[in-house]
Amino acid sequence: MPAIDPARLPADLLPVIDALCATGAAVSRIVARGPLGQALGAGVGENSDGDQQKALDVLADEMFEAALRQAGVKYYASEEQEEVLSLNASGRYAVAADPLDGSSNIDVNVTIGTIFSVFEAKEGANESFLRPASEQVAAGYIAYGPQCLLALTWGEGTLLYVLDPETGVFALADEKMALPKAAKEFSINSSNRRHWTAPVRAYVEENEAGKTGGKGKDMNFRWVGSLVAETHRILTRGGTFLYPSDARPGYENGRLRMVYEVAPMAFLVEQAGGLATDGVTPILSLTAEQLHERRPFVFGSAEEVERITALHG
Numbered sequence: 001m002p003a004i005d006p007a008r009l010p011a012d013l014l015p016v017i018d019a020l021c022a023t024g025a026a027v028s029r030i031v032a033r034g035p036l037g038q039a040l041g042a043g044v045g046e047n048s049d050g051d052q053q054k055a056l057d058v059l060a061d062e063m064f065e066a067a068l069r070q071a072g073v074k075y076y077a078s079e080e081q082e083e084v085l086s087l088n089a090s091g092r093y094a095v096a097a098d099p100l101d102g103s104s105n106i107d108v109n110v111t112i113g114t115i116f117s118v119f120e121a122k123e124g125a126n127e128s129f130l131r132p133a134s135e136q137v138a139a140g141y142i143a144y145g146p147q148c149l150l151a152l153t154w155g156e157g158t159l160l161y162v163l164d165p166e167t168g169v170f171a172l173a174d175e176k177m178a179l180p181k182a183a184k185e186f187s188i189n190s191s192n193r194r195h196w197t198a199p200v201r202a203y204v205e206e207n208e209a210g211k212t213g214g215k216g217k218d219m220n221f222r223w224v225g226s227l228v229a230e231t232h233r234i235l236t237r238g239g240t241f242l243y244p245s246d247a248r249p250g251y252e253n254g255r256l257r258m259v260y261e262v263a264p265m266a267f268l269v270e271q272a273g274g275l276a277t278d279g280v281t282p283i284l285s286l287t288a289e290q291l292h293e294r295r296p297f298v299f300g301s302a303e304e305v306e307r308i309t310a311l312h313g
């Protein structure tokens with residue numbers, strides 16, 4: 001039995017999405033046991049980008065790699081692997097993933113997730129991923145939170161599935177997620193304020209001034225520290241997210257990785273009626289040049305993302 005209700009899914013994509021869902025369900029069971037199982041948040045090394053790897057980062061990566069190999073995927077690119085892995089020479093798809101997003105929240109029982117992006121594979125490994133983000137054929141995230149859920153797009157809207165604990169199947173909960181055009185909340189790591197550029201500072205100050213300033217409404221502030229949780233909140237009730245470039249060494253392009261964090265989230269957001277840019281340029285018009293490259297990322301309610309672009313003008 002597939003791990004997702006197959007009714008709406010394009011048949012060609014079903015084996016890949018099914019493998020991702022079955023693995024997501026298995027990861028969610030491990031996450032749910034928390035400290036009753038192995039020490040999921042223990043440091044176990046560093047990935048190629050110099051980020052500390054936690055036990056669950058590595059475990060989730062191994063689980064997704066094995067499932068995608070089994071599902072006939074040609075190439076697998078992961079945050080936790082320096083190079084693209086060749087899985088099946090005759091496979092049709094190339095999948096990029098952040099197997100475990102929000103690792104700083106593993107030990108504190110706050111929502112973490114998996115992000116994935118699917119392309120039609122090309123001949124070569126790198127060229128299968130280093131191409132315009134608009135060429136993604138599917139993208140999604142699985143959130144391990146109070147519910148385990150999946151937001152998924154294949155270019156015909158963004159659909160929401162919830163893992164039903166009674167059946168073990170991701171069941172369709174919303175066939176057309178709609179990101180509200182106006183926002184009441186914004187998200188940015190304010191501890192980096194002193195490193196921000198002038199447009200980012202101006203946007204945050206406008207929000208903080210709210211009705212007292214020129215904004216016409218008060219804004220609330222949220223920061224979870226898990227891109228998946230932040231994206232899900234914004235897709236559900238609107239808002240804006242910014243992880244901009246800043247003046248810290250190594251943050252010239254922000255923190256988030258283009259291929260397996262920024263591009264798939266941009267696809268999901270735009271398919272739900274929101275906007276996703278690097279501050280100015282739509283993410284879906286951009287092409288990654290390196291597998292682990294970072295991009296400044298701004299997304300959410302259209303009115304707010306347009307305002308941020310204007311402030312950069």
Ligand SMILES: O=P(O)(O)OC[C@H]1O[C@](O)(COP(=O)(O)O)[C@@H](O)[C@@H]1O
Pocket residue numbers: 051079098100101102103104189225226227228255
């Ligand atoms: O710690 P910071 O700088 O606020 O960064 C938080 C961001 O980093 C991330 O945790 C990066 O993802 P990983 O946990 O996959 O490395 C995002 O989920 C989150 O938005």
Ligand SMILES: [Mg+2]
Pocket residue numbers: 098100101102227261
């Ligand atoms: Mg991440």
Ligand SMILES: [Mg+2]
Pocket residue numbers: 057079098099100101102103
């Ligand atoms: Mg990660």
